[in-house]
Amino acid sequence: MDIDAFTAVHAAEWDRLKELASRRRLDGAESDELVRLYQSVATHLSTVRSAAPDPTLVTRLSDVLNRARTRIAGTHEPAWREVVRFAVVSLPAAFYRIRWWSHVVTAACLLVAVVAGIYIATDSAALNDMATPSQQEEYVNEAFASYYDPGLGFAAVVWTNNAWIAAQAVGGGITGFFPLMVLWQNAVQIGATGGMMAAHGELDLFLTLIAPHGLLELTCIFVAGAAGLRLFWTLVDPGHRKRSVAMAAEGRALITTAIGLAAALGVSGLVEGFVTGSEMFWWLKIVIGMIVLAAFWTYVYVLGGRAVRAGATGDLAEHEAGATVVTAG
Known part of the structure; x- marks a missing residue:
């Protein structure tokens, strides 16, 4: 298709649509013309994308159509609808797309933690390298349990710290190294602490x-690491998309993931602040931890699976993210 000829034939329609979309008031005939031109120019954009995806022309037509769409449909959806769509479509879809990455990361981190725990529990030299015998006794008999101080203030501190760790793992994913470092440090630290407690x-x-808060809390850290590694893998292998386009889409989806993890860590923070250090029966605490973890994965698999099958990815809608130019090869 000859782009110059196509532009010469239809430029007047595009300019007219832009003019109508910019007017503050339209009469009945002009409103009808606006809708008719919107449909026509949308067809033009589809033709250009499929036959001759010129970036400049695609951007021009996309801009005109966005203005016309806003004029026809109104300025914006109600905020509550966006919140609902984010909670039941975008967020679970973003989690669902990285579910296997999350499961693999979880298995690997648990293995590292178990190995570290066994090593510390069975090697006296390694145990003494962590702390002196008197420091170990003080930590095991007093400090570990007293750390869990029930209350909202403690829950807020825990949530802030964990949300920051998760955000770092997601945001640092572009390096490929940073998520691995965060995951390794957390797995070794948990395992070594368990090993010290076991040794005593x-x-x-x-x-x-x-267990009460850690089931969900650690899962969130593992998911954050998985999300960061997924971003790095997109850099390595963007698939059929241009690398810049793939990275932009994945990056936007990971922002969704980071927000969702902050919310999930808020739940685990509440459990840690009001359940872990409480006077409840120990088995009831663990049951609560298992319930919140099961609720998280049910949310991911039920709502996320449905959203992904419907075409959601966790990315912004096209009119929010901007048009993507079709490329060959």
């Missing part, structure tokens, strides 16, 4: 205080 005969105390 307090493994049961460790598990009953970690």
